[in-house]
Amino acid sequence: MPSTLTSEELAHRVRRSVVDMVHLGKSSHVGSALSIADIVAVLYQNILHFDPTDPRKSDRDRFILSKGHAGSAIYAVLAHSGFIPLDTLKEHYQDGSILSGHVSHKGVAGVELSTGSLGHGLGVAVGMAKAALLQGGKHRVVCLLSDGECDEGSNWEAILFAAHHQLGNLTAVVDYNKIQSLASVADTLGLEPFRDKWAAFGWRVTEVDGHDHEALRKALAGSDRPEPNCVICHTVKGKGISFMENSVLWHYRTPQGEEYEAAVEELNNA
């Protein structure tokens, strides 16, 4: 039961909220959150089945943000989709807040799993997907990972398991913005040939422009095939704010003063 917005409008609102949240909270990871704004907007607007008035409904699709550092984007999309009051976004990163920098489920309707340490989400998603198959559930399990996160060996344990057990109800979405914490992915631990790696592990792989909503809708639609799905989303870190795009700096930097004003203006004029 998504909102009446288009996915493009939702993505815009998510970006706008993310910039305000990281500004108010003086928090980091704005580039990582902007990178996934289009992906989560399409998921929550067009793909996932949910009911914000009954967030634990048993037949809901499960969504796990494994790259928990982009928590601001999830809190924003949940607020704009009716799970939590929009006002609470102002509390992000503040003293006494439940909206932590890394996504937490405690007291936040719609968050399936608390994450923050990388390499946890996919394994839990695998368990949920396996459970659904055993219980005859028809819902899907979608897990969004970062590219740098794919350095974690735990993911490859989960990837092996999901293919061996033919978890066709599981979709891993990778935010492949090519930049991790300190440098580019290529200069840190190269993932290429990335698609081939997933395919060699037995997954059905689709590559898509992670900012093209039409293409995302098609790629994330799921399939009836028995093998698990991987959607590699080619994205731009900091997407939507020119001076943050493709910049290692904006993994940690927080927009203040003129930078914040420039970011807001750019989004308002978009």
Next chain:
Amino acid sequence: MRDHVIGRLTELALEDPRIMLITGDLGFGVLDLYREKCASQFINAGVAEQNMTAMATGMAMEGFIVFTYSIANFPILRCLEQLRNDACYHDANVNVLAVGGGFSYGALGMSHHATEDLSIMRALPNMKVVVPSDPWQAAIAIDSLVDSPGPSYLRIDKSSAGFEKPSEGGFDLGKGRWIRRGQDVAIIGSGGILAECVVAANILAENDVAAGVLEMATIKPIDEDAVRAAALQFPLIVTVEEHSIIGGLGGAVAEVMAQEGCGTPLVRIGLGDIYSSVVGSQQYLRNRYGMDAAAIVGRVQDALA
């Protein structure tokens, strides 16, 4: 002990389809009965403890009562963060069955000696830590863990204390059990090594020292009332565990006693702050590292002298 645990788990799983056993590719021969009778409630996760534990959490979130199975350190230390962030933070019903407690696999070497498991598991919020003394008690503990929500750690010993099963009771989660009454020293022990405590108490009795023996089959939540009462009643408290003296049974008892402020002396018997690099049978290593009956007697006599 492990056969009793798996036997009881098999009986329970036959009645309750929510029970799921996931092994990290261990349990050759041991898990056969369960696999045969409850095939749809069994998964071999492969040699991949991180995924095993994360997946167990995901399944528990969907309503399963999950048991993970492996040798002591593997299902807790390799995947410690999955236990902390996934299972424990989400209070998921993930129960770790760890065979090879203490020096059970003594000849296999340090990698297979579980000597810090209790302290590390005890530090995790929501985690229950259970160390049965005998196979029959381990089987009862399984029932308790199935019935209680949230995560747990069950340490399965190769040795056993040899206590008789009482006609009723015998294990109460979070409760200590007096095995023997005395007044000169209270020896508090956990697991199969309680057999050494009882032998030590017998030797002490021959030397006019009346030792009480308190079995502490649950390390967390520790039975604070029993520890407090013992500390007030006895002039000396001794803890015995096949584990580091840091943070396990001895640590838990020390915390309660310090809080009580009764000033009763405490002797913690167990492995010092070292790795057990010598190999040998469980009995040999108890002797080698100063935690067998003779060592307990010596430590008690020194403390009372």
